[in-house]
Amino acid sequence: MRKLMVIGMLGAVSAALLTQAVAQTTKPAGTIKIGAITAVTGRFAEFGKQQLAGFKVGVAEINRKGGIGGQKIELLIEDNASDVNKGLAAAERLANAGVPLVICEYSSSLVKAQAQYLARQKVPALVVTSSGDDITKPGNEYIFRLNQPATEYARALLNIFRDSKFKSMAMIAGTGAFEKSVADAALIFAKQYGIAVVEDQRYDQGLTDFRPVLNRIKSKNPDGVLMVSYAADSVTLMRQAREVGVKPRMFAGGAAGFALPDFIKDAGSAAENVVSATAWIQELRYPGTQKLHVELVKALGGAEPSYHAAQAYAGVIAAADAIRRAGGTDREKVKAALNTTNLQTAFGPIVFADFDGFRNQNNLTMVAEQVQDGKFVPVYPRSVVPKAIKFERP
Numbered sequence: 001m002r003k004l005m006v007i008g009m010l011g012a013v014s015a016a017l018l019t020q021a022v023a024q025t026t027k028p029a030g031t032i033k034i035g036a037i038t039a040v041t042g043r044f045a046e047f048g049k050q051q052l053a054g055f056k057v058g059v060a061e062i063n064r065k066g067g068i069g070g071q072k073i074e075l076l077i078e079d080n081a082s083d084v085n086k087g088l089a090a091a092e093r094l095a096n097a098g099v100p101l102v103i104c105e106y107s108s109s110l111v112k113a114q115a116q117y118l119a120r121q122k123v124p125a126l127v128v129t130s131s132g133d134d135i136t137k138p139g140n141e142y143i144f145r146l147n148q149p150a151t152e153y154a155r156a157l158l159n160i161f162r163d164s165k166f167k168s169m170a171m172i173a174g175t176g177a178f179e180k181s182v183a184d185a186a187l188i189f190a191k192q193y194g195i196a197v198v199e200d201q202r203y204d205q206g207l208t209d210f211r212p213v214l215n216r217i218k219s220k221n222p223d224g225v226l227m228v229s230y231a232a233d234s235v236t237l238m239r240q241a242r243e244v245g246v247k248p249r250m251f252a253g254g255a256a257g258f259a260l261p262d263f264i265k266d267a268g269s270a271a272e273n274v275v276s277a278t279a280w281i282q283e284l285r286y287p288g289t290q291k292l293h294v295e296l297v298k299a300l301g302g303a304e305p306s307y308h309a310a311q312a313y314a315g316v317i318a319a320a321d322a323i324r325r326a327g328g329t330d331r332e333k334v335k336a337a338l339n340t341t342n343l344q345t346a347f348g349p350i351v352f353a354d355f356d357g358f359r360n361q362n363n364l365t366m367v368a369e370q371v372q373d374g375k376f377v378p379v380y381p382r383s384v385v386p387k388a389i390k391f392e393r394p
Contacts, residue, residue: 162195225251
């Protein structure tokens with residue numbers, strides 16, 4: 001049975017409804033329906049939970065302010081079950097449902113396929129979390145991305161390596177679309193900054209014993225260790241790195257699992273001092289950032305939000321803005337409106353532009369945070385009033 005959810009006028013969908021994917025049976029008359037895909041179930045469900053919270057907060061905000069021309073909005077949410085083929089089927093159902101655009105979700109491998117399908121159907125795809133460079137590079141006129149591309153994750157972390165005067169680094173990275181994009185960009189920045197890469201190990205999903213490569217890294221004693229792993233591997237990597245005694249000046253994680261609140265909880269003391277790239281934190285100085293953080297915490301039942309929740313929220317705001325300026329739900333007019341988007345949101349500014357080979361790509365600075373005393377604290381850039389970085393060794 002396919003799984004469909006609606007986040008409607010009140011934005012008050014219970015956790016049980018989200019888990020069971022039960023459709024809302026009574027919809028407000030004249031609502032505007034927007035498509036969205038996320039992982040309600042499967043291995044990416046933790047990220048899906050964050051996105052669902054962001055969707056809920058975004059819909060509530062739009063409807064609280066009168067909706068679009070007096071009409072409430074609601075999201076038709078499809079569960080991709082963390083699977084490429086199911087994600088494509090979800091995109092097809094939403095295209096056939098006649099939605100003016102589809103908000104696409106977390107995994108770069110899944111989103112690239114979905115966005116390309118939607119583009120062929122001439123349905124605008126608004127990407128809010130997946131970062132693989134090849135989604136908007138070279139891109140397509142129907143694909144828009146408000147979050148940072150993978151290159152920016154690498155730039156933030158390598159800028160810290162450069163500013164800390166690192167001479168060498170080792171890297172272990174997955175072979176997925178996001179992981180490959182970040183790792184390849186890191187190699188480019190390392191070369192530009194004169195940082196020697198003493199180990200570049202790529203691995204396929206499913207590997208559970210990283211100790212052989214970690215022992216090799218230990219023997220080379222690099223200044224920095226960059227891990228661009230699958231989300232489920234962040235805790236394992238850090239626990240095994242501590243076990244074998246790897247001690248660089250700094251461990252850095254390329255977001256994903258390293259940026260989730262559960263990374264600290266599950267890795268325990270092994271997480272201490274790990275620096276991670278992240279797309280959004282409450283310390284950013286955008287109007288409404290603190291208020292958004294409070295609302296996301298409430299939507300998550302008291303849990304801390306990750307940047308994925310803020311991105312999903314911003315996706316709803318950008319989608320509603322484009323439909324409002326388009327004067328309706330005509331897909332071509334919505335696409336034209338997205339091209340002229342110029343928003344200031346609690347996630348950050350949103351302007352879709354063409355630059356450095358990217359198309360319809362929002363250009364935002366990435367943030368980096370470090371686990372200090374069991375909590376994430378900002379360490380980069382200066383605009384977030386960073387704390388001093390704690391190094392593993394001099």
